[in-house]
Amino acid sequence: MNFQQNISLKNYNTFSINVNAERFISIDSVYLLKQLLKTEKNFFLISGGSNMLLTKDINKLVVHIDIKGISIDREDTKDVYITVNAGENWHEFVLWCVSNNYGGIENLSLIPGNVGTCPIQNIGAYGVEVKDTITKVEALEIESGKLVQFSNEECNFGYRNSIFKNVAKGKYILTSVSFKLTKNEHNLNTSYGAIETELALNEITKPSLKNISDAVIAIRKSKLPDPKKIGNSGSFFKNPVISKEQFIKLQKEYINIPSYPITKETLKVPAGWLIEQSGFKGKRFGEYGVHEKQALVLVNYGNAKGIEIYQLAQKIQETIFEKFEISLEIEVNIIK
Secondary structure, three states: OOOEEEEEOHHHOOOOOOOEEEEEEEEOOHHHHHHHHOOOOOEEEEOOOOOEEEOOOEEEEEEEEOOOOEEEEEEOOOEEEEEEEOOOEHHHHHHHHHHOOOEOOHHHOOOOOEHHHOOOOOOEEOOEEHHHOEEEEEEEEOOOOOEEEEEOHHHOOEOOEOHHHOOOOOOEEEEEEEEEEEOOOOOOOOOOOOHHHHHHHOOOOOOOHHHHHHHHHHHHHHHOOOOOOOEEOOOOEOOOEEEHHHHHHHHHHOOOOOOEEOOOOEEEOOHHHHHHHOOOOOOEEOOEEEOOOOOOOEEEOOOOOHHHHHHHHHHHHHHHHHHHOOOOOEOOEEEO
16 A cells, blocks of 8 residues: 655645645555555545645544446436445536436536535535435445445435434445436426526526536536635535524514525524625635635635634634624534
8 A cells, every 4th residue: 555654635625725644545445445444543534625624734644535436226217326436526426417317416516525525414505405316325334344334314414414424423434325316307406596597697498407507507606716726615604594583583683684494483594694794705814714705615815724714714603693693503624
């Protein structure tokens, strides 16, 4: 195995935070991963590096999961069942599905990261969550070195959450994810966000999967910075869910406060709106700040330290609570 020493992780995290790994190895097969677990138990996992903020050097082995491959397990007249290895790029997989007319994840276009991390936080966008297409997740149990499978139900998916973020955290390495996608009679979701507006601008009345994917890509590009140009990890905070009673109270002071119903008694309030109302949108503090077009996104303009971005996030949380009595939860994994 090719172990490296004192390697910068700047190119292995979308925030482009320049911290070092004491030891580093890239793994491209389940077999090698099993072999590694025979001798190594204390390590730090990294894949696409899209949902983390590194605040310090990693003084142990960093294992980069780079297992590639897409296979069609079976299909019928309506659906196709696909298994994708953890190291595949998520957006490239979405485009592959769209090109093959496999429906279900087109709304999740241009989300950064790799396939292996998509179940961990149950990625979602524009009215769609990945849990709605996942049939099973395969993982390597670190303690035993054995491959195990989790059904959709066993993953215990929630809003930006799963079993892998709580009770199973640190116990497994995800190696592949299996999906059930439609081949025809697609359930198109165009009602959320600006998708309908984007389609109308292009005079599209009967959208295809590609039309929806293209619309999502255009919307995301207009609002979100490209991690290859400006370091970021997409949405830094979760959209908070509050009671209807609290929303009515806030609405008296903030007439235009937006919301999305969750249940009869709860609503989701956009975190970006709360942050913007608190004056943080577009604020720059030297090498880091809040993106000018999307207040949900914290950015590294070049040489910011992870701890600086984390401290900014804490300041935003404190301000939002003081102003609205709403607790903002961080979506990104803080490595500290």
